[in-house]
Every structure is written in structure tokens, then in C-alpha cells.
Amino acid sequence: MSSIVPQGVAASDFSNALDEFAGVVGKDRVYVDEQPLSSYRDAYSPLADGEFLPSAAVAPEGVEQIKKILKIANAYKIPIWTIGTGRNFAYGGPAPRKSGYVMLDLRRMNRIIEVNEKYGYALVEPGVSYMQLYRHLRAIGSKLWIDPAAPAWGGVMGNALEHGAGYTPYGDHFTMQCGMEVVLADGEVIRTGQGALAGSKHWQVTKHAAGPQFDGMFTQSNFGVVTKMGIWLMPEPPGYKPFMITYEREEDLEAIFEITRPLKVNQIIPNAAVAVDLLWEVSAKTTRRHYFDGKGPLPQSIRKQIASDHKLGMWNYYGALYGPPPIIENNWKIVEDALMSIPGAKLYLDRENDPAWDYRVRLMRGEPNMTEFSIMNWIGGGGHVNFSPLLAPNGSEALAQYNLIKSRCHDHGFDYIGEFLVGWRDMHHILMIMYDRADEAMRKGAYDLFGVLVAEAAESGFGEYRTHLAFMDQIAKTYKHNDGALWDLHQRIKDVMDPNGILSPGKQGIWPKSMRTTS
Amino acid sequence: MMTWYLRRRDVLGAGALGTAAVGLDTLARFEPGRSRTVTVVEESGVPESRQFASALIDSGFAGEVIRIDQSLNGLLHELEATTGTVIGMTSDPVAMIAGQLLGERGAHARQFWQHHYAGGRWGHRTEGSVRLIENTTHAWPVAIAHQLQSAIGSRSRQFPNACTSGACALVVSSPGMLVSWVHEFEGYQS
Ligand SMILES: Cc1cc2nc3c(=O)[nH]c(=O)nc-3n(C[C@H](O)[C@H](O)[C@H](O)COP(=O)(O)OP(=O)(O)OC[C@H]3O[C@@H](n4cnc5c(N)ncnc54)[C@H](O)[C@@H]3O)c2cc1C
Numbered sequence: 029m030s031s032i033v034p035q036g037v038a039a040s041d042f043s044n045a046l047d048e049f050a051g052v053v054g055k056d057r058v059y060v061d062e063q064p065l066s067s068y069r070d071a072y073s074p075l076a077d078g079e080f081l082p083s084a085a086v087a088p089e090g091v092e093q094i095k096k097i098l099k100i101a102n103a104y105k106i107p108i109w110t111i112g113t114g115r116n117f118a119y120g121g122p123a124p125r126k127s128g129y130v131m132l133d134l135r136r137m138n139r140i141i142e143v144n145e146k147y148g149y150a151l152v153e154p155g156v157s158y159m160q161l162y163r164h165l166r167a168i169g170s171k172l173w174i175d176p177a178a179p180a181w182g183g184v185m186g187n188a189l190e191h192g193a194g195y196t197p198y199g200d201h202f203t204m205q206c207g208m209e210v211v212l213a214d215g216e217v218i219r220t221g222q223g224a225l226a227g228s229k230h231w232q233v234t235k236h237a238a239g240p241q242f243d244g245m246f247t248q249s250n251f252g253v254v255t256k257m258g259i260w261l262m263p264e265p266p267g268y269k270p271f272m273i274t275y276e277r278e279e280d281l282e283a284i285f286e287i288t289r290p291l292k293v294n295q296i297i298p299n300a301a302v303a304v305d306l307l308w309e310v311s312a313k314t315t316r317r318h319y320f321d322g323k324g325p326l327p328q329s330i331r332k333q334i335a336s337d338h339k340l341g342m343w344n345y346y347g348a349l350y351g352p353p354p355i356i357e358n359n360w361k362i363v364e365d366a367l368m369s370i371p372g373a374k375l376y377l378d379r380e381n382d383p384a385w386d387y388r389v390r391l392m393r394g395e396p397n398m399t400e401f402s403i404m405n406w407i408g409g410g411g412h413v414n415f416s417p418l419l420a421p422n423g424s425e426a427l428a429q430y431n432l433i434k435s436r437c438h439d440h441g442f443d444y445i446g447e448f449l450v451g452w453r454d455m456h457h458i459l460m461i462m463y464d465r466a467d468e469a470m471r472k473g474a475y476d477l478f479g480v481l482v483a484e485a486a487e488s489g490f491g492e493y494r495t496h497l498a499f500m501d502q503i504a505k506t507y508k509h510n511d512g513a514l515w516d517l518h519q520r521i522k523d524v525m526d527p528n529g530i531l532s533p534g535k536q537g538i539w540p541k542s543m544r545t546t547s
Numbered sequence: 548m549m550t551w552y553l554r555r556r557d558v559l560g561a562g563a564l565g566t567a568a569v570g571l572d573t574l575a576r577f578e579p580g581r582s583r584t585v586t587v588v589e590e591s592g593v594p595e596s597r598q599f600a601s602a603l604i605d606s607g608f609a610g611e612v613i614r615i616d617q618s619l620n621g622l623l624h625e626l627e628a629t630t631g632t633v634i635g636m637t638s639d640p641v642a643m644i645a646g647q648l649l650g651e652r653g654a655h656a657r658q659f660w661q662h663h664y665a666g667g668r669w670g671h672r673t674e675g676s677v678r679l680i681e682n683t684t685h686a687w688p689v690a691i692a693h694q695l696q697s698a699i700g701s702r703s704r705q706f707p708n709a710c711t712s713g714a715c716a717l718v719v720s721s722p723g724m725l726v727s728w729v730h731e732f733e734g735y736q737s
Binding site (some may be wrong): 057063064066071072135157161180181283314318319321330339383386387397398399402404405 | 667
């Protein structure tokens with residue numbers, strides 16, 4: 029049995045609580061031994077081993093059991109950490125924010141409650157993965173697509189709650205979410221939007237309803253346990269044209285996004301337009317050790333060699349057009365003229381034996397896969413953490429941010445491995461900091477680099493859209509307007525809605541009163 | 548992806564070749580009458596993984612093989628149904644995904660050996676006889692397959708060791724960092 033006990037909870041109380049949890053879900057659904065608990069650790073953690081370990085886990089099968097679990101947690105003031113599919117790797121995986129929390133593992137709740145072909149949506153429980161929904165749709169002969177994040181094992185709900193992104197025109201998952209059922213900390217069950225109307229038939233059709241809209245409050249937060257969520261699904265289009273364009277120079281980034289902005293804002297390119305840097309792109313095909321045995325960032329001469337060997341650019345741009353073929357062909361002329369106007373640009377409409385092209389083309393047409401994990405072979409050794417600042421789809425801003433981040437990576441001995449992704453009017457920049465976890469100096473360097481990036485990005489006016497557990501507090505503190513009034517509001521809401529502070533304490537830097545001084 | 552029930556003749560080529568190359572004609576045989584299912588996960592794009600899997604199949608130690616292509620989707624589809632012992636020499640990300648999926652289903656992590664190409668040499672962290680691996684040239688995955696079979700069920704200290712032979716190269720399609728791993732479901736421990 030694990031020797032970890034939640035902070036501030038007497039061992040006898042904890043033992044009683046575990047017995048009571050077992051009374052709700054059955055003894056075999058309360059996990060206390062090392063073997064089952066080890067699967068809740070963050071395999072890619074930037075911290076030394078032994079951090080962020082749960083004391084136990086409890087796996088309910090439905091809302092009634094969740095209500096009872098929360099009642100017990102309230103009685104003994106036990107902190108619990110909610111996960112859906114628990115694949116949040118690069119941001120903490122399934123691990124809790126602090127050691128000692130009890131995992132509320134919702135993987136058993138994996139029903140696809142409804143698929144509506146006519147209006148294009150699904151209503152799912154927290155344990156439904158992209159792959160599961162995809163296979164289900166194919167099995168029932170549906171003509172609806174899903175929009176998966178790159179890892180096929182991720183959760184439709186968990187990813188949307190984290191504001192995650194995919195690569196079809198439905199790639200902004202929080203925007204595509206419609207209607208939630210939530211169990212609050214006191215056990216009350218609410219439905220948002222039209223779901224609050226008894227007998228509504230439009231819960232997943234519209235986000236609008238009388239009164240304030242609460243859905244956002246249950247994303248990247250710790251105000252409730254979401255038990256059902258609607259997600260809009262894109263009808264299979266009559267045509268699909270993926271493309272990739274390589275650009276030779278790092279400075280081309282500025283022109284790329286000046287050209288992309290009108291194409292995206294006007295929805296000429298309807299899906300996420302992504303500019304992937306050389307090393308991210310090539311890492312699905314080869315590794316650093318095939319080219320360079322030294323430490324520190326790759327020399328420029330080797331980068332050029334890699335680009336030439338693999339027919340890649342310093343930036344590799346992916347996008348796709350969708351719809352009736354005449355519309356695609358018409359829009360393609362506009363896209364091609366614009367994006368190919370940068371000197372040295374090379375267009376690909378197909379690439380043979382290229383796993384990176386292959387998985388991106390699949391993702392852009394809603395086919396889940398796991399290929400992107402192979403990019404971790406670039407360094408090997410299973411460490412990576414994502415730094416994800418937001419910016420405008422603006423060329424000079426992108427280039428300035430790239431130069432800043434790249435130089436900090438180089439200062440710390442890391443390669444820059446990143447991509448820029450324009451959703452609609454905003455841009456996500458994902459820097460993948462990779463390290464070998466067995467190399468303690470490298471792991472520590474990655475951790476330090478992340479901290480520096482958060483601080484410097486904030487000084488330049490950039491905030492992150494999401495983050496790893498280890499940096500949630502630091503990032504929360506960068507939202508400084510009016511003396512941190514927004515996070516103050518989050519914590520005031522937390523104290524009212526969850527006075528015992530049982531739900532995911534510290535998630536996104538939102539701590540309950542009892543833990544604010546100790547956190 | 549499918550789980551294949553392999554007959555010896557299906558795999559004789561690669562496995563036999565690898566075995567001969569290191570002179571391992573004593574590879575442990577699957578013990579008849581023992582109700583243990585051994586499934587080997589082969590990452591088909593990785594040459595070392597193919598060699599390792601072939602050696603285990605050819606020796607009769609592994610009765611089933613799950614072949615994973617570059618989408619890695621087979622891990623999600625095929626590992627769901629495994630029982631007994633699941634074994635593989637794979638890239639590090641595949642080892643992580645497999646470990647996660649098997650661990651969640653209740654499998655115990657038994658062995659986790661690392662193989663790392665650096666400074667023009669393969670280096671290994673393994674249990675058991677070091678010398679066997681040091682001298683195996685390009686057939687080291689076969690030696691590892693042999694060594695891992697005998698290590699299952701008894702965990703001992705790991706030793707670092709490096710390839711000492713003249714021919715120690717990294718092929719283009721190798722990730723250069725590999726893990727050989729074993730997971731076992733309760734009741735199947737050998
Ligand atoms: C190689 C690689 C590529 C990746 N690519 C992408 C990508 O393309 N796009 C992307 O968005 N991400 C990406 N990620 C990050 C991450 O793996 C995915 O976002 C993944 O979908 C998140 O895990 P999950 O869906 O299982 O969510 P979970 O881990 O289940 O949930 C995430 C968090 O949401 C909260 N939560 C979950 N369920 C509930 C609930 N029912 N009630 C209340 N709170 C809840 C919890 O705080 C939880 O920690 C990538 C990661 C890797 C390693």
C-alpha cells in the first residue's frame with residue numbers, strides 16, 4: 029500500500045475515507061497499491077522522480093457515485109484530482125498537482141451517449157477517447173468527422189477542458205464544445221445552456237440560453253467535475269486538399285504569417301494553419317544522434333544538411349482546403365498565389381515515405397493516430413514539456429517571439445523545437461522542450477529554461493494558454509492586471525463553491541483558502 | 548493492426564539469421580505444458596525491434612506478436628487484449644505508451660533495460676552477463692532477447708556496458724535509443 033497520505037489529513041481519517049470510497053465503488057475500484065498508482069505518474073515530468081504522486085485513486089462509474097465520493101471527501105477534507113482519460117502528457121499527464129491527492133479517475137465513464145448525424149454533434153462522458161469516438165462513428169456508418177489532438181488516446185472532454193487544439197476546421201475544441209453536465213463540490217448536479225431546461229432538445233445545438241454562460245468556468249479550473257459534454261462534429265466534406273510548403277529561411281516566418289492572417293481571418297484556409305520548425309518536422313524521421321554527437325544546439329551547417337537530406341525548410345507549413353471541389357480549386361488559386369510568393373517556397377501536394385506528412389494529413393482529415401510521439405526520439409529518454417505562449421497572427425510578433433525563445437533555448441543548451449498554429453484570429457506557439465530524463469543536468473536545465481521563458485514572455489506581454497502542473501503557480505502570477513484581480517476572483521469563487529477545497533487544489537494556480545499559505 | 552499467431556516457418560529467416568550471428572543456439576525454449584502467453588511487441592520500422600522479436604518468436608518463447616506501424620495505433624488496438632507476459636524492444640516513446648496502457652490494465656513492470664547509441668558506440672544498461680552483449684556486433688538485439696528471457700522473474704542489478712566490437716553502427720532507420728521491457732499480468736509471473 030502507498031505510504032503517502034494527503035497533507036493535513038490524519039492517517040486514521042484517510043483509512044476511514046478509503047473504506048467509505050470502497051463502499052461506494054467497490055473495493056476493487058479503490059487503488060492504493062504501488063502498481064496501479066504508478067500509472068498516474070507523469071512519465072515526462074520535468075521534476076525529479078518522486079514528485080506529484082497520488083495517495084490513492086477511486087474510479088466511479090457514474091454521477092451518483094461521484095456525488096457520494098465528493099460527500100466523503102468533504103467530510104474528511106480529502107483533496108481529489110479529477111482526470112478524464114488522463115493523457116495530458118507534456119502538461120503533467122494524469123499526475124496530481126501535489127503528492128497525496130486522491131485521483132478521481134473517470135476512465136470507466138466512457139459512454140458515447142448520443143451521436144446526432146443531423147445536427148453534427150456527440151454527447152460524451154469523460155472517459156471517451158478520440159480513438160474510441162472515431163471507431164464508434166465508423167462502426168455506425170456515420171459521415172461525421174472528429175477533430176483529434178495529435179495523441180489519439182487523448183480525451184474528447186479532457187482536451188476541450190484544457191482548451192486543446194486539433195487540425196481540422198473544428199480544431200478549437202473549447203469553441204466546439206456545447207453543453208455540459210457538472211457535479212459541483214457539494215454534490216449538486218447542474219447542466220449548462222439549454223440543458224438547464226427540463227426536456228430540452230437543443231442542449232448540444234446551441235450554446236445560448238437565458239442568463240450567464242458558465243461553461244468556460246469549468247475549463248482549466250477546479251470548480252466542478254464535468255460528467256457529460258457535447259462536442260460539435262464536422263460533416264465529412266465532399267472534397268479535401270492538404271498541402272505542405274517548405275520555406276528556406278528562418279526569417280521567412282514574418283512573411284508567412286503576414287500572408288496567413290487574411291487567409292485565416294477570412295476563412296479561406298479553414299483549418300489550423302501550422303508552421304513547423306525544421307527539427308520538429310524532421311524528428312518523426314530521424315534523430316539528433318544521426319547527425320551530431322555534441323552537446324548544445326545543433327550548428328547551422330548541420331541544420332542545413334538536415335533540411336537538404338529530408339527536403340525540408342526551416343519552416344514547414346501545413347494547411348488544407350475543404351468543401352465542394354470547385355470551391356476548393358477556386359480558393360486554392362488564392363492560397364497558392366499568396367503562400368508561394370515567398371522566395372524559395374516549395375509546394376508539396378504529396379510526399380512519399382514521409383511519416384510526418386502522413387500523420388498530419390490524417391489529423392487534418394480527423395483520423396486519430398499516435399505518430400507524433402515518435403518525435404520524442406529526437407533526444408530520447410522520455411522527457412518533454414511544452415511551453416505554449418499565445419500571440420496574434422502577426423509576422424513581426426511571431427518572428428520576435430521566435431527569436432527570443434530560440435535564443436533562451438540556446439543559452440540553456442537546447443535546440444529550438446517548435447511550431448506556430450493559427451486557429452482563427454489567434455496564434456498558439458508550442459515550444460517542445462525535450463530532454464533525457466536520465467540526464468539530471470539536462471532535466472534541470474529544461475526546468476530552469478521553462479521558468480525563464482514564462483518570466484520573459486510575460487515581460488514582453490505574452491501569456492501562456494495552458495501549462496504543466498509544475499508551472500501553474502508561476503503562470504497564474506504573470507496575470508498581474510490590477511494586482512492579480514482575476515486570480516483573486518478565481519479564488520473567491522473557489523472558496524464559495526468548494527469551501528473545503530477538495531476539488532483539484534492548485535489547478536491553474538487556483539488554491540482553496542486552507543492551502544493558500546502552504547502551497 | 549492484427550495479432551498474428553505465428554508459426555515457426557513464418558519467421559525462420561530473420562530469427563535464425565540473428566541467432567546464428569551471435570552463436571546463440573542455446574536460446575531458451577518455450578516450456579511445453581506451461582500455460583503462459585508471451586506476446587512480443589514489434590515496432591516494424593525499427594530494425595533492432597524486428598531482430599529482437601524474431602529471435603523470441605523463433606526460439607518459441609513468444610507465441611504472439613503485435614506489429615506496430617508508424618501510426619503507433621496498434622498499441623491502442625492490440626494491447627487491450629493481451630494477457631500473460633508482454634515483451635518488446637522498442638523506441639522510447641513506444642515503451643512509454645505500452646507501459647502506460649499495460650500498467651493501467653494491471654500489468655507489473657518487470658524489466659526496463661536501455662540501449663543508447665552515443666559516441667559511435669551502442670551502450671546498454673542491462674542485467675546479467677555483460678560480455679555477451681559487448682561482442683555481438685549488429686546482432687546485439689538477439690543477445691538481449693536471449694538475456695531478457697532468462698532475466699524475467701528475477702530482478703538483479705543493472706550494469707552499464709558498451710559495444711566493444713569493431714562494427715558498431717547506427718542504421719538510418721534506428722531511433723538510436725531503445726528500451727527492452729517486460730510487463731506481466733498477475734498470475735503469470737514465471
Ligand atoms: C506528442 C504529443 C503531442 C500532443 N499534441 C497535442 C495537440 O495536438 N493538441 C493538444 O491540445 N494537446 C496535445 N498534446 C497534449 C495532451 O497530450 C493532449 O492535450 C491530451 O488530449 C490531454 O489529455 P486528456 O485529453 O487525456 O485529458 P485529461 O488528462 O483527462 O484531462 C486534462 C485535465 O483536464 C481536467 N479534467 C479532465 N477531465 C475533467 C472532468 N471530467 N472534470 C473536471 N476536470 C477535468 C483535469 O484538470 C485534467 O488534468 C500533446 C502531447 C504530446 C505528448
